[in-house]
Amino acid sequence: MLKRNLRVLKWLGTTPAIAVCTACDREFKVPLDILKRVGGAVENLKLQFSEHQCKKDEADSTAD
Ligand SMILES: [Zn+2]
Incomplete structure (x- = not known):
């Protein structure tokens, strides 16, 4: 099983707007x-x- 995490790329203030999967970069x-x-x-x-x-x-x- 792949170990994957959600990483936030862009924040709008304290709100996450864009994030990527650390496993596949989606x-x-x-x-x-x-x-x-x-x-x-x-x-x-x-x-x-x-x-x-x-x-x-x-x-x-x-x-x-
Ligand atoms: Zn993924």
Whole structure:
């Protein structure tokens, strides 16, 4: 099993706006309407993170 963590890349004040999975580098963005709600952004990111599947093979195609 892959060990993965959610790392926040961009903060809007104390609200996380963009985060990535440390295992596959997939980005998760919080929708604007959810950013306005206190606490909603964190829950949204956790939900997206828990539902995504890491695909390291496909991530390799994007060279930085
Ligand atoms: Zn992942």
